[in-house]
Amino acid sequence: MNPLFIKSRHFFEDIQPEYNANLNLVVVTHLLDMPTCYLDCLERFGRVSMVIPKPRSIDHNTLELVEKKFPVVIKKRDHLQSPEVAAAILNDHVPTGDLIIIDIGGYFAASVSQLPEKLHANLKGIVEITENGHQRYSSLPELTIPVISIARSPLKGPEDYLTGQSIVYSSEALMRQCHHIMNGGNAVVFGYGKIGSSIAKALHAKNINTKIVEIDPIRAIEARSRGFDLIQKDEALQHSDVIFCATGNQSLSNHDFSRIKNGAFIFSVTSSDDELDLKRADSSFNITPVTEHVSQYERLGQYFYLGNHGNAINFIHNAEVGPYIYLVQGEAIMAVDYLQNHSLEKGMANLSVAQRRKLATSWLAHFG
CATH class of the missing domain: 3.40.50.720 (NAD(P)-binding Rossmann-like Domain)
Structure with missing residues (x-):
């Protein structure tokens, strides 16, 4: 295996939170031509209940590999604009427990205000990775849940x-x-x-x-x-x-x-x-x-x-950005851990400087 991917696995093992059997994760993600280290890490501390690949960035070999490990639902963002449709899909895959969504591009922004009351699971919050998604969530008249955005994190700057x-x-x-x-x-x-x-x-x-x-x-x-x-x-x-x-x-x-x-x-x-x-x-x-x-x-x-x-x-x-993609994914993992262990107020939120420094120190230990 490529030494970069070996290092990435060690990095994710170093930062992964403690296992929580009650935690369900729905993950919107790119499926590029690379190992599934990120999803594997998420599965080690929760249950990856559904993977939603971004339709325009799917490597078919990677898709086949992911489908063997996790439930995969391919939907465009406009398919999830209806709260009823989004809730039905989520309820099919997450019938109980806590739920955290890791989003890329605001897939659930149009429906999020009505989702909590329609879900069987307890929606604890959303982690948004991109600037487009940040704008979609932050422009809503009201957020009924916490949304941790890492779109404007200094750790995302290199990517x-x-x-x-x-x-x-x-x-x-x-x-x-x-x-x-x-x-x-x-x-x-x-x-x-x-x-x-x-x-x-x-x-x-x-x-x-x-x-x-x-x-x-x-x-x-x-x-x-x-x-x-x-x-x-x-x-x-x-x-x-x-x-x-x-x-x-x-x-x-x-x-x-x-x-x-x-x-x-x-x-x-x-x-x-x-x-x-x-x-x-x-x-x-x-x-x-x-x-x-x-x-x-x-x-x-x-x-x-x-x-x-x-x-x-x-x-x-393949949108190559080297090991810096793992820094972004690592911050998403840290944001999930923070959401599951803290009762945050509804609205937009960020990780602290101390949390980002801890993550950056770990990244440098593996890739620096």
Whole structure:
């Protein structure tokens, strides 16, 4: 076995909480081409009652392996928007005991306010890993349970940075398959958050002319201070050869697609339903596959290219971020342990600095 995976198993064994026979875990997760060390650790201190793979990041060999160990239910996020549907699925797999959901992308945000009263189990809380999910839960008028978010944890920063690097790697690979390169063209990054800023830095390091579209004035100032020119959306669409969508909040609307420069490439860092309003574009443009992961959209002489059907392009190449993924998963494990052993007030919550330092010390002992 790869030494990295051996170290990951030892790391998870080092941080795993004490076993609780009454604890049930429902886990939304990516199933990439790697061992199931994370899920195995969760099973050692609770019962993994259901795994919900993210549909657009499933390695089929890994899926087969996980299905032999855990109950697997493949659902898109919009399938779980109805409280009745979400509750029925959860009740089928968790008929009793305590329940904690580990979420990626706010799968249960639309239904969470009504879930506690509809479940057979005691929903103790949710752990959310991503910024998209954080925004979905925090924007709700009221949360009826505690939600521990690790999306903005400093321990997630390295993964976000390396995700940006992997996005650029994948974008170059996809463009080269179409006999295009970025050098000599103009690139724009929509959103100068943690991943968007990493994409911009990687492009700048490759001497690619890169500009930023950012509606948040604080982030806009940060981008400007790093030497990036700010650009308005209309100008960016008309003059950019490569467009990176990294806002998590619909970078491009249906109206925007008609203004994109001919021959431009569009790449997303997350799911298409988060970044792109593709429903009407898919019906109004002629779509032609160019390669396995790039499609050409054409209408009335205008054309552009879309990577991975508008979904995160780094998953094409397994979204590698090295051992830093275990740091994020480790914080999720620590958050579950904190939820099961403390009576938290309803609403958004975070782990403490002391808890994160303890986790970071353990990670450094294994990977440092």
